[in-house]
Amino acid sequence: MNTEYLRADSIELAAIFQYPASGVILCDARLPKLYPEYFGAAKPLPTLALRAGESSKNMGQCLKIYEFLSENGVGRQDIVHVFGGGTISDLAAYAVSTFKRGCRLILYPSTLLAMIDAAIGGKTGLNHLGYKNYLGSFYPAEKIIIHSPFLKSLPKAELRQGFAEMLKYSLLADDLLLPELVSPELGEDDIILSFALYKMQVCAIDPYDRKERLLLNFGHSFGHALEAASQYKIKHGDAIVLGMNIACDFSFQQGLIEEEDWADYRDWLGQYPVPAAAMRFLDETPLEVMKPFLLQDKKNGQSLRLILPTEDGIKVVEATIGKNS
Amino acid sequence: MNTEYLRADSIELAAIFQYPASGVILCDARLPKLYPEYFGAAKPLPTLALRAGESSKNMGQCLKIYEFLSENGVGRQDIVHVFGGGTISDLAAYAVSTFKRGCRLILYPSTLLAMIDAAIGGKTGLNHLGYKNYLGSFYPAEKIIIHSPFLKSLPKAELRQGFAEMLKYSLLADDLLLPELVSPELGEDDIILSFALYKMQVCAIDPYDRKERLLLNFGHSFGHALEAASQYKIKHGDAIVLGMNIACDFSFQQGLIEEEDWADYRDWLGQYPVPAAAMRFLDETPLEVMKPFLLQDKKNGQSLRLILPTEDGIKVVEATIGKNS
Numbered sequence: 001m002n003t004e005y006l007r008a009d010s011i012e013l014a015a016i017f018q019y020p021a022s023g024v025i026l027c028d029a030r031l032p033k034l035y036p037e038y039f040g041a042a043k044p045l046p047t048l049a050l051r052a053g054e055s056s057k058n059m060g061q062c063l064k065i066y067e068f069l070s071e072n073g074v075g076r077q078d079i080v081h082v083f084g085g086g087t088i089s090d091l092a093a094y095a096v097s098t099f100k101r102g103c104r105l106i107l108y109p110s111t112l113l114a115m116i117d118a119a120i121g122g123k124t125g126l127n128h129l130g131y132k133n134y135l136g137s138f139y140p141a142e143k144i145i146i147h148s149p150f151l152k153s154l155p156k157a158e159l160r161q162g163f164a165e166m167l168k169y170s171l172l173a174d175d176l177l178l179p180e181l182v183s184p185e186l187g188e189d190d191i192i193l194s195f196a197l198y199k200m201q202v203c204a205i206d207p208y209d210r211k212e213r214l215l216l217n218f219g220h221s222f223g224h225a226l227e228a229a230s231q232y233k234i235k236h237g238d239a240i241v242l243g244m245n246i247a248c249d250f251s252f253q254q255g256l257i258e259e260e261d262w263a264d265y266r267d268w269l270g271q272y273p274v275p276a277a278a279m280r281f282l283d284e285t286p287l288e289v290m291k292p293f294l295l296q297d298k299k300n301g302q303s304l305r306l307i308l309p310t311e312d313g314i315k316v317v318e319a320t321i322g323k324n325s
Numbered sequence: 326m327n328t329e330y331l332r333a334d335s336i337e338l339a340a341i342f343q344y345p346a347s348g349v350i351l352c353d354a355r356l357p358k359l360y361p362e363y364f365g366a367a368k369p370l371p372t373l374a375l376r377a378g379e380s381s382k383n384m385g386q387c388l389k390i391y392e393f394l395s396e397n398g399v400g401r402q403d404i405v406h407v408f409g410g411g412t413i414s415d416l417a418a419y420a421v422s423t424f425k426r427g428c429r430l431i432l433y434p435s436t437l438l439a440m441i442d443a444a445i446g447g448k449t450g451l452n453h454l455g456y457k458n459y460l461g462s463f464y465p466a467e468k469i470i471i472h473s474p475f476l477k478s479l480p481k482a483e484l485r486q487g488f489a490e491m492l493k494y495s496l497l498a499d500d501l502l503l504p505e506l507v508s509p510e511l512g513e514d515d516i517i518l519s520f521a522l523y524k525m526q527v528c529a530i531d532p533y534d535r536k537e538r539l540l541l542n543f544g545h546s547f548g549h550a551l552e553a554a555s556q557y558k559i560k561h562g563d564a565i566v567l568g569m570n571i572a573c574d575f576s577f578q579q580g581l582i583e584e585e586d587w588a589d590y591r592d593w594l595g596q597y598p599v600p601a602a603a604m605r606f607l608d609e610t611p612l613e614v615m616k617p618f619l620l621q622d623k624k625n626g627q628s629l630r631l632i633l634p635t636e637d638g639i640k641v642v643e644a645t646i647g648k649n650s
Contacts, residue, residue: 101450101461101462128391129392134391134425135391135424138427
């Protein structure tokens with residue numbers, strides 16, 4: 001994995017659009033309308049606009065991308081430029097990784113969550129058969145180019161999803177400074193870079209999610225189950241904050257942490273404003289509904305692997321729950 | 326890439342079926358009927374029988390495999406055992422590589438072509454939008470286990486497809502001894518191993534098809550175009566022998582080789598019994614029909630990359646033919 005992580009200011013970004021080396025663009029359909037100064041370049045590259053969101057991250061959309069790449073004669077040496085948040089980059093990078101066994105890929109994450117998390121580390125994914133990221137590949141982009149002014153047009157709810165992952169990083173890495181959650185100093189490239197760097201370091205040590213990188217799934221087993229069970233009405237960041245809360249409760253019930261630590265985790269996570277609707281869904285959904293989603297989680301084979309707080313920090317814990325139990 | 330290449334005799338193979346560690350089986354539908362002594366084990370693993378052939382190597386079949394893996398709760402730590410020739414391993418390994426971002430994979434190639442070529446080196450593939458291996462991934466199996474007695478039930482025409490790749494290797498590597506083409510001493514593990522070893526060495530140097538491995542595509546640009554244009558009525562080995570012939574003719578026409586070398590190549594390739602129907606298809610098919618298939622070849626981006634004999638041996642040659650010319 002030799003991904004370059006770069007920043008582009010407005011002039012640099014305009015130049016990329018003005019003098020595109022080659023290739024095609026896949027983008028969130030909202031971006032060309034929001035940023036005509038870039039996407040309205042004189043000689044635009046062939047562009048396919050995609051609807052963002054987990055419900056669009058499916059095989060049908062992927063087949064449309066294959067057709068677009070084929071119609072535009074994209075070969076393995078051609079660059080596919082991808083502009084969007086995590087759902088767009090998951091979908092587009094999956095298609096790019098499997099088309100002709102993989103074309104060149106540059107990601108331009110346009111959301112906070114994608115800048116510090118989704119674009120980094122090469123995981124691609126499609127939702128399939130009702131499960132989140134059930135299909136996917138490991139396919140790191142050759143470059144990730146961030147342009148933080150994109151965040152100015154991001155709705156508050158979307159910004160919050162990025163904070164959720166930042167909150168998770170802050171629990172995993174003691175030395176990461178969490179920006180104020182209530183009135184964050186955003187647009188600050190330094191904050192973005194420090195969080196992105198943390199993820200890049202973890203992925204460099206364990207690119208294929210075998211050991212160290214598994215910890216980044218803290219809150220994700222329960223979180224993905226919540227997302228899928230709610231048919232993606234609960235957003236990813238909100239779901240993983242709830243997932244981290246569930247993981248902490250579970251750890252305390254299993255005797256893995258003392259009551260005092262449990263309270264500390266809950267206080268820290270309590271800073272995050274989980275929307276009332278998501279809380280209500282969790283309260284009203286019996287465990288039985290979530291169970292199949294938990295058991296289909298990619299980390300799980302014959303046993304359940306959960307990322308849980310323990311007395312020695314957050315660890316991978318194998319739970320020997322039978323598939324039919 | 327850390328693929329182990331192992332041989333299993335009848336007792337060892339029976340033991341694999343008798344005491345399967347875990348996982349599921351994907352296989353050519355003909356094999357359980359031909360080899361009930363293996364596939365009829367007392368406690369068989371869940372098995373999905375697949376129809377072999379290029380026409381089955383498609384997204385529809387791949388979606389069926391995803392469903393089978395899902396229904397059987399296959400996780401990333403579970404082994405998928407794949408029995409079959411090149412089309413089965415291309416299809417099955419593609420599905421396995423993309424399901425939950427990749428499960429464990431063991432290949433048991435059952436044809437000569439798969440033993441010495443298709444199973445080795447991690448290329449997976451689906452035919453899509455009319456083009457061969459248009460979708461695919463690089464996903465080496467953790468083990469390749471060959472059982473040469475499988476070749477006894479292989480039709481002569483299928484055996485010939487393996488010889489075609491052996492013929493190609495013999496042109497690329499001076500020190501490879503080609504077995505007699507007319508009455509080959511088959512079942513000889515040594516011959517199989519020596520050819521398999523050659524491919525493994527090339528793939529170890531260049532796993533992602535960037536330089537040395539490209540030479541293994543000698544005859545394949547034209548060959549894949551012939552296969553696709555004939556709607557896979559021409560078999561792979563037959564097609565690449567024709568493809569190597571075309572490449573040699575093209576080299577001579579372009580002045581890359583002398584008449585004497587051209588004659589040598591043609592004599593050597595002339596040992597191979599190309600079926601009359603395939604020759605007829607080639608004669609009757611105008612170049613215009615093959616052109617789009619050539620231009621969509623995965624090796625090609627803005628220019629055409631052909632593997633051609635030259636005065637310095639077989640090389641990658643870039644031809645600057647415009648896409649719209």
